[in-house]
Amino acid sequence: MKQDMIVILDLGSTENTAVARQIRELGVYSEIHPHDITPQALKELENVKGIVLNGGENRVVDGAAVDIDPALYDCGYPMIAIDHPTARCEKRLETLPDKETLREFVFDTCHAQANWNMKNFIEDQVELIRRQVGDRKVLLALSGGVDSSVVAAMLIKAIGKQLVCVHVNHGLMRKHESESVIEVFKNQLHANLIYVDATERFLGKLAGVADPEQKRKIIGGEFIRVFEEEARKLEGIDFLGQGTIYPDIIESGTKTARMVKSHHNVGGLPEDLKFELVEPLKQLFKDEVRACGVELGLPASMVYRQPFPGPGLGVRCLGAITRDRLEAVRESDAILRDEFEKAGLDKKVWQYFTVVPDFKSVGVKNNARCFDYMVIIRAINTVDAMSATVERVDWDVLERITNRILAEVGNVCRVCYDMSPKPPATIEFE
Ligand code: XMP
Numbered sequence: 001m002k003q004d005m006i007v008i009l010d011l012g013s014t015e016n017t018a019v020a021r022q023i024r025e026l027g028v029y030s031e032i033h034p035h036d037i038t039p040q041a042l043k044e045l046e047n048v049k050g051i052v053l054n055g056g057e058n059r060v061v062d063g064a065a066v067d068i069d070p071a072l073y074d075c076g077y078p079m080i081a082i083d084h085p086t087a088r089c090e091k092r093l094e095t096l097p098d099k100e101t102l103r104e105f106v107f108d109t110c111h112a113q114a115n116w117n118m119k120n121f122i123e124d125q126v127e128l129i130r131r132q133v134g135d136r137k138v139l140l141a142l143s144g145g146v147d148s149s150v151v152a153a154m155l156i157k158a159i160g161k162q163l164v165c166v167h168v169n170h171g172l173m174r175k176h177e178s179e180s181v182i183e184v185f186k187n188q189l190h191a192n193l194i195y196v197d198a199t200e201r202f203l204g205k206l207a208g209v210a211d212p213e214q215k216r217k218i219i220g221g222e223f224i225r226v227f228e229e230e231a232r233k234l235e236g237i238d239f240l241g242q243g244t245i246y247p248d249i250i251e252s253g254t255k256t257a258r259m260v261k262s263h264h265n266v267g268g269l270p271e272d273l274k275f276e277l278v279e280p281l282k283q284l285f286k287d288e289v290r291a292c293g294v295e296l297g298l299p300a301s302m303v304y305r306q307p308f309p310g311p312g313l314g315v316r317c318l319g320a321i322t323r324d325r326l327e328a329v330r331e332s333d334a335i336l337r338d339e340f341e342k343a344g345l346d347k348k349v350w351q352y353f354t355v356v357p358d359f360k361s362v363g364v365k366n367n368a369r370c371f372d373y374m375v376i377i378r379a380i381n382t383v384d385a386m387s388a389t390v391e392r393v394d395w396d397v398l399e400r401i402t403n404r405i406l407a408e409v410g411n412v413c414r415v416c417y418d419m420s421p422k423p424p425a426t427i428e429f430e
Pocket of ligand 1 (some may be wrong): 422
């Protein structure tokens with residue numbers, strides 16, 4: 001890392017992430033480290049220009065009062081404390097720092113350069129990846145999600161054909177999603193991409209399974225098995241690329257424990273398939289990952305896409321998955337996305353999708369009684385997915401979507417709009 005860094009030492013604050021983000025917004029790279037970091041470990045971090053002691057009110061970590069190693073005070077780094085007074089610091093603050101105070105500390109006291117930007121970051125990572133990987137090969141499960149797509153683009157830039165991407169289509173992808181992964185990575189970026197259509201295999205395993213947790217387990221487990229089979233066919237691969245991002249690593253305010261992201265489902269590979277990890281995004285917050293993707297030339301539709309659960313449409317085709325209802329979910333979701341885009345709502349609403357319950361209701365089509373499925377539309381806004389509010393979608397837009405779903409999707413005679421906030425309802429239905 002050639003860029004200057006301000007280190008935040010976590011003395012039990014819940015605001016570490018907010019402070020790190022504030023510093024990065026000033027254009028200076030910032031990382032959170034545990035309070036008990038040794039002077040040696042601190043010196044090994046490159047280009048540290050200053051330290052923020054971030055202690056909240058009582059400087060408590062895991063129930064015990066804490067302080068940093070006293071030897072750190074003598075390392076010569078400028079320090080600022082965001083908590084109660086600490087005698088040997090440059091400056092004391094009682095509350096969260098305002099932007100001006102941080103700016104003064106970062107630029108006037110620490111003399112840090114505002115050189116944190118995606119262009120420099122990519123240059124750094126490309127060099128680091130080349131150093132780590134040499135002339136060996138990296139395997140990557142490319143789901144088409146934001147993180148794995150940006151990792152792929154970064155690795156392609158760094159090592160080209162030494163990256164082997166495996167895209168598993170579990171049959172629960174949105175309409176045209178696998179096609180767009182192939183178009184972007186194989187046709188445009190010339191990636192070494194293996195496409196596995198495992199639709200039949202997944203739907204076979206899921207047949208008759210109605211329990212949501214069981215469905216998730218089957219999808220996750222089967223994903224690992226398919227990926228493992230592909231990995232075993234390949235030879236001479238030493239590394240596994242992963243889309244780990246900074247929030248995956250800063251688990252909470254008090255621990256900086258390292259975690260391997262589990263929802264990308266490759267954490268469960270068998271012991272004998274041992275890979276060294278390549279995680280070029282592990283320093284980035286989500287919005288920085290997106291900015292990085294844009295800088296790497298990925299299309300906006302891929303980089304700014306809404307969150308999509310790992311088990312895909314499988315948890316939106318409620319109960320035991322059937323092909324006709326899965327198609328109804330996929331087609332109605334495509335219509336919803338198309339109309340949201342036309343209405344400009346795709347840039348405004350955090351997450352929106354359709355679900356199809358596993359029961360039918362009575363309707364009338366062509367002057368005859370019918371017995372068909374129902375589509376439920378959900379459109380929510382949230383900051384952290386822990387709570388969510390419902391988007392007040394314009395009535396005309398809802399009417400257009402409803403009419404299109406009723407006209408274009410077979411087996412559907414009813415469309416509903418979900419008005420439930422989270423809590424008590426979760427965002428997804430299963
Ligand atoms: P809930 O339904 O728990 O969803 O309110 C919160 C957010 O998480 C997403 N979600 C998942 N993502 N694997 C994922 O990768 C999953 O199994 C999963 N379940 C829910 C959901 O789409 C929402 O954004």
